[in-house]
Amino acid sequence: MEITLSSLLAGIVIMAAPLVLAALGETLTEKAGVVNLSLDGTILLAAMTGFLVASKFQSLTLGFLVASKFQSLTLGFLAAALTGSGVAALLATIGVWLGQSQVAVGFALTFLCRDLAYFLGNPYARQKGPQLATLPIPGLSEIPFLGKVLFTHSAIVYVSFLAIPCCYYFFYHSRLGLIVRSVGENPEGCWARGINPISVQMLATIAGGALIGLAGAAFSLAVKPGWGHPQGCEGIGWIALALVIFGSWNPIRVVMGAYFFGLLQVLGIYFQDSFTSIPPQIFQVAPFPLMIFTLVLIHLSRNTKNRTIARWMRLFSGKPPKWIGRTYKQS
Amino acid sequence: MIELINIHKTFGKVQALQGVNLKAKAGTIHGVIGENGAGKSTLMKVLTGFITKTGGTILHNSVEIVCNSPADATRMGIGMLYQEPLDFPQLSVIDNFMAGADDFSPAQQRTTLAKLCDTFGFSLLPESRLEELTVGERQQLELMRLIRNGTKILILDEPTAGISEKQQELLFTALQTLKDDGATILLVSHKLEEVTSLCDTVTVLRQGKVVGEQHRPFQRDDLLKAMFDTLPEHNSPPEKKNNGSPVLEFNAVCSTVGRSGLKEISIDIHAGEVVGMAGVDGSGQSVFLKTSIGLLQPESGNISRLGQPPNISFGKKSRKTVFLPADRLSEGLFPGLNVREHHILATGNSVFLTSQKGLKKSQQAIDAYSIRGNPDTMIEDLSGGNQQRLLLSLIPDEVQLILMENPTRGLDVQSAAWTWKHLHKRLADNGAIVFASPDLEEIMEQATRVLVFYNGEILLDKPTDKTTYQEISRAITGQISKSPSHS
Amino acid sequence: MNVKRFTNFSITQATTNGFLIGALALGTVSLLLVLLGISPAAIGYALINGSLSSWLKFSHVLTIWTPLLLCGCGLLFTFRAGLWNIGIEGQVVLGAIGATFLLRQEYSTLPPWALISLAMFCSFVGGALWGAFAGVLKNRGGVNEIFGGLGLNFVAQGFILWLILGPWKRAGIASMSGTDLFTRELWMFTPHGWRVAPAALIIGFVVFLLTGLLLSATRFGLQIKAVGKNPLAAPLFGIRPDMTGLCAMAIGGGFAGLAGGLQVICVYHRLIPSISSGYGYLALLVVMLANYKILPVPFICLFFACLAAGSIQLPIVLQIDSSLSGVIQGACVLSALLVHGLRKRKKGAA
Numbered sequence A: 001m002e003i004t005l006s007s008l009l010a011g012i013v014i015m016a017a018p019l020v021l022a023a024l025g026e027t028l029t030e031k032a033g034v035v036n037l038s039l040d041g042t043i044l045l046a047a048m049t050g051f052l053v054a055s056k057f058q059s060l061t062l063g064f065l066v067a068s069k070f071q072s073l074t075l076g077f078l079a080a081a082l083t084g085s086g087v088a089a090l091l092a093t094i095g096v097w098l099g100q101s102q103v104a105v106g107f108a109l110t111f112l113c114r115d116l117a118y119f120l121g122n123p124y125a126r127q128k129g130p131q132l133a134t135l136p137i138p139g140l141s142e143i144p145f146l147g148k149v150l151f152t153h154s155a156i157v158y159v160s161f162l163a164i165p166c167c168y169y170f171f172y173h174s175r176l177g178l179i180v181r182s183v184g185e186n187p188e189g190c191w192a193r194g195i196n197p198i199s200v201q202m203l204a205t206i207a208g209g210a211l212i213g214l215a216g217a218a219f220s221l222a223v224k225p226g227w228g229h230p231q232g233c234e235g236i237g238w239i240a241l242a243l244v245i246f247g248s249w250n251p252i253r254v255v256m257g258a259y260f261f262g263l264l265q266v267l268g269i270y271f272q273d274s275f276t277s278i279p280p281q282i283f284q285v286a287p288f289p290l291m292i293f294t295l296v297l298i299h300l301s302r303n304t305k306n307r308t309i310a311r312w313m314r315l316f317s318g319k320p321p322k323w324i325g326r327t328y329k330q331s
Numbered sequence B: 001m002i003e004l005i006n007i008h009k010t011f012g013k014v015q016a017l018q019g020v021n022l023k024a025k026a027g028t029i030h031g032v033i034g035e036n037g038a039g040k041s042t043l044m045k046v047l048t049g050f051i052t053k054t055g056g057t058i059l060h061n062s063v064e065i066v067c068n069s070p071a072d073a074t075r076m077g078i079g080m081l082y083q084e085p086l087d088f089p090q091l092s093v094i095d096n097f098m099a100g101a102d103d104f105s106p107a108q109q110r111t112t113l114a115k116l117c118d119t120f121g122f123s124l125l126p127e128s129r130l131e132e133l134t135v136g137e138r139q140q141l142e143l144m145r146l147i148r149n150g151t152k153i154l155i156l157d158e159p160t161a162g163i164s165e166k167q168q169e170l171l172f173t174a175l176q177t178l179k180d181d182g183a184t185i186l187l188v189s190h191k192l193e194e195v196t197s198l199c200d201t202v203t204v205l206r207q208g209k210v211v212g213e214q215h216r217p218f219q220r221d222d223l224l225k226a227m228f229d230t231l232p233e234h235n236s237p238p239e240k241k242n243n244g245s246p247v248l249e250f251n252a253v254c255s256t257v258g259r260s261g262l263k264e265i266s267i268d269i270h271a272g273e274v275v276g277m278a279g280v281d282g283s284g285q286s287v288f289l290k291t292s293i294g295l296l297q298p299e300s301g302n303i304s305r306l307g308q309p310p311n312i313s314f315g316k317k318s319r320k321t322v323f324l325p326a327d328r329l330s331e332g333l334f335p336g337l338n339v340r341e342h343h344i345l346a347t348g349n350s351v352f353l354t355s356q357k358g359l360k361k362s363q364q365a366i367d368a369y370s371i372r373g374n375p376d377t378m379i380e381d382l383s384g385g386n387q388q389r390l391l392l393s394l395i396p397d398e399v400q401l402i403l404m405e406n407p408t409r410g411l412d413v414q415s416a417a418w419t420w421k422h423l424h425k426r427l428a429d430n431g432a433i434v435f436a437s438p439d440l441e442e443i444m445e446q447a448t449r450v451l452v453f454y455n456g457e458i459l460l461d462k463p464t465d466k467t468t469y470q471e472i473s474r475a476i477t478g479q480i481s482k483s484p485s486h487s
Numbered sequence C: 001m002n003v004k005r006f007t008n009f010s011i012t013q014a015t016t017n018g019f020l021i022g023a024l025a026l027g028t029v030s031l032l033l034v035l036l037g038i039s040p041a042a043i044g045y046a047l048i049n050g051s052l053s054s055w056l057k058f059s060h061v062l063t064i065w066t067p068l069l070l071c072g073c074g075l076l077f078t079f080r081a082g083l084w085n086i087g088i089e090g091q092v093v094l095g096a097i098g099a100t101f102l103l104r105q106e107y108s109t110l111p112p113w114a115l116i117s118l119a120m121f122c123s124f125v126g127g128a129l130w131g132a133f134a135g136v137l138k139n140r141g142g143v144n145e146i147f148g149g150l151g152l153n154f155v156a157q158g159f160i161l162w163l164i165l166g167p168w169k170r171a172g173i174a175s176m177s178g179t180d181l182f183t184r185e186l187w188m189f190t191p192h193g194w195r196v197a198p199a200a201l202i203i204g205f206v207v208f209l210l211t212g213l214l215l216s217a218t219r220f221g222l223q224i225k226a227v228g229k230n231p232l233a234a235p236l237f238g239i240r241p242d243m244t245g246l247c248a249m250a251i252g253g254g255f256a257g258l259a260g261g262l263q264v265i266c267v268y269h270r271l272i273p274s275i276s277s278g279y280g281y282l283a284l285l286v287v288m289l290a291n292y293k294i295l296p297v298p299f300i301c302l303f304f305a306c307l308a309a310g311s312i313q314l315p316i317v318l319q320i321d322s323s324l325s326g327v328i329q330g331a332c333v334l335s336a337l338l339v340h341g342l343r344k345r346k347k348g349a350a
Helices: A005-031 A039-058 A069-097 A102-124 A146-150 A155-173 A175-185 A187-192 A197-223 A236-246 A251-274 A281-285 A287-303 A307-316 B040-047 B070-076 B093-098 B106-120 B135-148 B165-180 B192-198 B220-227 B285-293 B328-332 B339-346 B359-368 B384-393 B413-426 B440-446 B469-476 C002-035 C040-052 C055-080 C088-104 C112-141 C145-165 C198-217 C219-229 C241-268 C279-289 C296-318 C324-349
Strands: B002-011 B014-024 B029-033 B055-060 B078-081 B153-157 B184-189 B201-206 B209-215 B246-255 B262-270 B274-278 B300-305 B321-324 B401-405 B432-436 B449-454 B457-463
Touching (some): A005 A039, A005 A146, A005 A155, A005 A175, A005 A197, A005 A251, A039 A069, A039 A102, A039 A197, A069 A102, A069 A197, A069 C324, A102 C279, A102 C324, A155 A175, A155 A197, A175 A197, A175 B093, A197 A236, A236 A251, A236 C145, A251 A287, A281 C145, B002 B040, B014 B029, B014 B040, B014 B184, B029 B040, B029 B192, B040 B153, B078 B135, B093 B135, B106 B135, B106 B165, B135 B153, B165 B192, B184 B192, B192 B220, B209 B220, B220 B469, B246 B285, B246 B432, B262 B285, B262 B432, B262 B457, B274 B440, B285 B300, B285 B321, B285 B401, B285 B432, B321 B328, B321 B384, B328 B384, B359 B384, B384 B413, B413 B440, B440 B469, C040 C296, C055 C198, C055 C219, C055 C241, C055 C296, C088 C112, C088 C145, C088 C241, C112 C145, C198 C219, C198 C241, C219 C241, C279 C296, C296 C324
Parallel strands (some): B029 B184, B029 B201, B078 B153, B153 B184, B274 B432, B321 B401
Antiparallel strands (some): B002 B014, B002 B055, B246 B300, B449 B457
16 A cells, blocks of 8 residues: 555544544533543443444334434434533532542543443444445545545544634633633632532533543544444543643644644554554553653743743643632532 | 621631621722721622621612622622632633623723723733733722623722732722712721721721721721720730740741732841731731741741751651641641541651550640540541640640741630640740731730731831830731831 | 440441442442343342352452452552552553563572562562652652553553563564463462462452551551641641652552562463553552442452452353443442532531
């Protein structure tokens, strides 16, 4: 197989699509001051429900009505988003409303969801199911080079493109986005301004969960179609979690991190032939040392007395939402 | 017009407000003054719905209103500038201005902000991050935000703490403008100077009750008397022991921690002294104490404690300095550990612990210090007074310097007297006590020397038998200029 | 008298909570099974049959129980110190690497028992260093132990893969199936008809007793607890919160490392990519379910180990995925969080 630059870039765009969705979902959650650690399990469970619903509905005929492939796939994605929201709602109830440790709840949910996905999905493992077809955008896909890189993909990749400006717009140019950011900074200040921080946190967590759920279906219905034990998307949730920190809670930087990771993965496949001494799994763990490095940088930029160094470091690192992971208790 | 009738508020067992009545007319500035803990902030937070009242009625233009949340209050046109600014330091000025507003239109809000800035002579760049602004500028922004919200009843809680003189002037001009527009302004303050120059009416609170009300022109002495209770004419400070060797020396120490930090503090404290520190909360007393014990590092200047730099002594070494923080449960004790375990941690150095370990010692301490509890009582189940007794019982025998914040906070009269009796007994000939207290009487009765902190500086430094309540009260409220330090 | 009543009360409360948690978790899972048309009784029978019906099966349970208990003991230290040591998984891996490192050395002059003891020591050191690394990152680099630990887990995973596929690869060809098997002399002694090495069990017991002793009967344990309860007050009692936390991380990591060492020396007799078997993460669930208390830990470990061992049979016997055991474990922990949360809220309201 000949590897051209355009096919390489197109591969990155596909690889990164679910990651973009999941990382943006987690960014939304964390901007509101909540840590959703259940990402990895949620993605798997959503991948399973998405696949299950789409393939069940496909074979379902109601009298004369035969569900079209498009409808069944849409339902699959919807089911996955609902699953993500459901898990997030559970996290929000125990971790925000009841005030238990968000990390503990998220951690327990990760494993519960993962095993639940394998258990419930077992009868459907390695079965043929519907798959999102590539949908070249008329006109745009004919642009040389760029057309192939950006506009000959499945719908979920386009959704991941759309999600980026939408999220950016939401955070920085909408009233609700401002409220979400405010809650993550100082819930007490929000309370003083007539906003109920707990409701905002719960809603943001649930909305973020929907995006995370979509990422799951993006795997099982498009990027790595099908269901099995393992499915192939294991570990992506943790990477999305690392990317949010690596991108310093800035949606654009988070997305850039996702594409950077997509590049690493594609390069990993590419290098496998050229450099057999580097196992591809090494590329899988690359985001994590980078994440730790970012966190150290944030710390140093905050504590250094040298202003020039501090300014330069600030270019590479932002601050986490001030209230992240803490429980807000109303007086 | 806003009327507060018979307002009550209790926190657990503490009665913060006990039937407060207050009437503020439109087009006036109404001052609310009182000592620390008199209930001023609590009363204002009740009015804004930030905390819910236990009892009482609020009337707005003779109609009863219910404020269960700040959202309700905002709808009524009530807005408050909190003492600790409740804003979002990492967001931009314009974001802070817009957060919580019903209408989100950045372009329009920018114009509004610019217009308001113009009206009041403030200069704020909409794009700068709030954390780069001074406290005064953050306050200006909050004020404009409240005005934008259509606030007709404006509450300010200690607005001049930590802001520059120029900013204070701007603020006062703005308040005059608002008053002339017919707003009701409630001004909470410790500073008599600003209250008397700005307000039309002043209400004095003490221990959750109204103890005085005056209209212009004000009788300052009467206000002072009401604030600080009847001032006794004579006092009987403890006998001053001979000036011993220096125990604590500060040499041009600066710090930027807290609201006011420390500004070039130079002071010597000698063995045998009991030093009482007075001043409004956050004027530098707490930073002084925490810097002395080594919990905070000064930005510049030298400190010598018992002849050594002030570092916390870790490990088994005998502790010559102890610090008793104001917030005992969250800064000085371990909630979830019992009395016996505290004694084990504070004293002795045996490696292995049996269930009997420290039992005798803590039982002795419980008896000697009459702590109501037993060795297995969890620390958070003890009352405030008993927690303080426990802390006292943990002071090692070899101690030379005792640093304390509000040593008798939350203690009844008898416990307080008992505490001081013990403290004086514990004071070794080569030792000293330094304490901060909001209670002037306590300082006058227990200390040999008084320091008054104001905005990070020591305004007054005199032996307690050479000063008066009047002089100290005036120093606390910033009405005297800095005196040369006594030697 | 007063004391006694208080203790009795808390014991009753704990029993009620335990009962509630069990009922909620098992009830939910049973309901799910019924909805799927699977008989919960059949599942229960299969799980018990697969784990407790013979000594061989039970000794297999014990091979899971031992590393789980070691990890749980390590976590008790870090939770006591108020730290969320999610990096325990990586500490297990580094322990396994430490043990393999020693066993690969060609000191054939030493008797096997000495080599095995040294390897166990190395596994402790490996895990302890990895734990301390996360601690240093927290103290010096301002990296929260959760994110730091999580990152280090994956770094450890990358490291072990690199070793297996690189420097320590099998003679001839690198393979994901692991390194070469050690010679028989370097396997820990396991009697005929046993799955678990008696020495491993002894190590588990000793570490558990040591944990109980250190945490509840020494000054050091009390200091760890104090730092966990209130790091702000610690300096006033002459305790360094950062160093105490670091010690807890190192000890916790060391015990997790021992678990990794046992996996290498007793179970797999070589280094494999999934050497930790997820026991670190599972132990986190165990300690959370134990509500961070010492005494329930070995029993919950046994329960979880039985589930894990019993479920291996499920795909063959009932054509059900073995991950059902994970569902039961997760449901238990989530129920515990829910029940404790509701209790807290009720207490706060009263």
